[in-house]
Amino acid sequence: MSLTLAQASDIAAGTLAAARTNNAKPMAVVVLDAGGHPITLSREDGASFFRHEIAHAKAYGALGMGADTRAVAQRAKNNPVFFSSVTVTVGGNLPLSPGGVLVRDNNGNIIGAVGVSGDTGDMDEQCAQSGIEAADLAHGSQA
């Protein structure tokens, strides 16, 4: 099982709805399938053009490491030299900040990931989680 376009669209819509409710800065949201390939990308008016790249990299990095980027960023604080080198190894696809969130099915299997960039890492992650919940799916921290 993998995320469908309908599910990914629901996640993206839910993410941006949360962003507007929270009065967040303009955001980009990217939803990837389990293999790391994009299903949807949406960039709000006023979101500058690194936003979707960072959003993509957060989602890709969560899948590549098998953990939300919040957890990876926490580990990086204890081992900055290693994680600085690893971000280069993986072509920059591991932004060390919250906002890359795994999407799981009801059995806990990883079926994709969401990446959000635009506001603080905390706000980015909160909106991503809201989007996943809006699509009736489970996010990383619920595993």
Place this chain on the structure above:
Amino acid sequence: MSLTLAQASDIAAGTLAAARTNNAKPMAVVVLDAGGHPITLSREDGASFFRHEIAHAKAYGALGMGADTRAVAQRAKNNPVFFSSVTVTVGGNLPLSPGGVLVRDNNGNIIGAVGVSGDTGDMDEQCAQSGIEAADLAHGSQA
């Protein structure tokens, strides 16, 4: 003036609606702003993972050359060696096939581009044009 997220979403929805009406193969559609940066990307279920890359490159190539990729592909038939070299020069961002279509405002100014991949080049282009029309905007061949 540049495309808004609302306009890009209308284009993408119109493109995929046309694809389903025409019983096209699963498609990816990418909408770029005038600077070549993505506003939306949507990949249908069953569309393999080069589709969005090719769709992106078609839209980017149309902007980069200032012409729909149909016109560029036609020129390439008469000068294949040059265009083969140019595709390398621009990092592959010029797939020599229809389906990359410029988006213009009512004054004829380029405000973005749509790229579609999934079926034949002709079908890809037809769906892209339908999407642009659905958003009440003008496409390349109308300029």
Place this chain on the structure above:
Amino acid sequence: MSLTLAQASDIAAGTLAAARTNNAKPMAVVVLDAGGHPITLSREDGASFFRHEIAHAKAYGALGMGADTRAVAQRAKNNPVFFSSVTVTVGGNLPLSPGGVLVRDNNGNIIGAVGVSGDTGDMDEQCAQSGIEAADLAHGSQA
């Protein structure tokens, strides 16, 4: 469902067994999951060091296009300018030769791909198909 390491190892072993039975030139075989990420790679003694890169690209290209590279190569004969440009778009991940073969489960779903390089495209493909059969799975042309 995706290929397991056990299945991928069976495919690789079966591919190389077929290569030795057929007295093929030294070969590399790469098995990818449905998302295009490697599960196994094996390069025989005497296989030069482009072999695994070409094998990887064949498997990746089959997944990216949703078709065995034999079928893609056939299409490319009728539209060489487009396919030359697309190989650049996808970073070279589309060698226009047989030897990239989709792996399917019993329901016809794509669960991975095998890429082989070392001998002729025909021989490469034959060995890949033998490997998939040795693992009791279905290959592309059986879909």
Place this chain on the structure above:
Amino acid sequence: MSLTLAQASDIAAGTLAAARTNNAKPMAVVVLDAGGHPITLSREDGASFFRHEIAHAKAYGALGMGADTRAVAQRAKNNPVFFSSVTVTVGGNLPLSPGGVLVRDNNGNIIGAVGVSGDTGDMDEQCAQSGIEAADLAHGSQA
């Protein structure tokens, strides 16, 4: 003299056997020849898709520096700015963590390298060393 496919396969099998004995997290193991080109790659079920990239880079980095990555990571702690820059210079092929281990013949000549990623750097390295020993070869720290 360089590692053969038979030897590399023994190393990989020994590495993963040690991983299972030690109840390590899912791992990827890559074995390179002395020129830095892959002979085998194996990624266990459940190992996320950065694992083989990091494993490859650890092995490549050990060969590129002529030392196990444990020793390089130790040096990096005393000179982090320089090593951060070097990781970029070499395209990320130098993850600053244990788990990239040189393989030597009985005369102490470097004939390849093993890279492992999946658990802690210490566990990754221990499994790599076990794999090399299982193939009756000498690892870096024995030189």
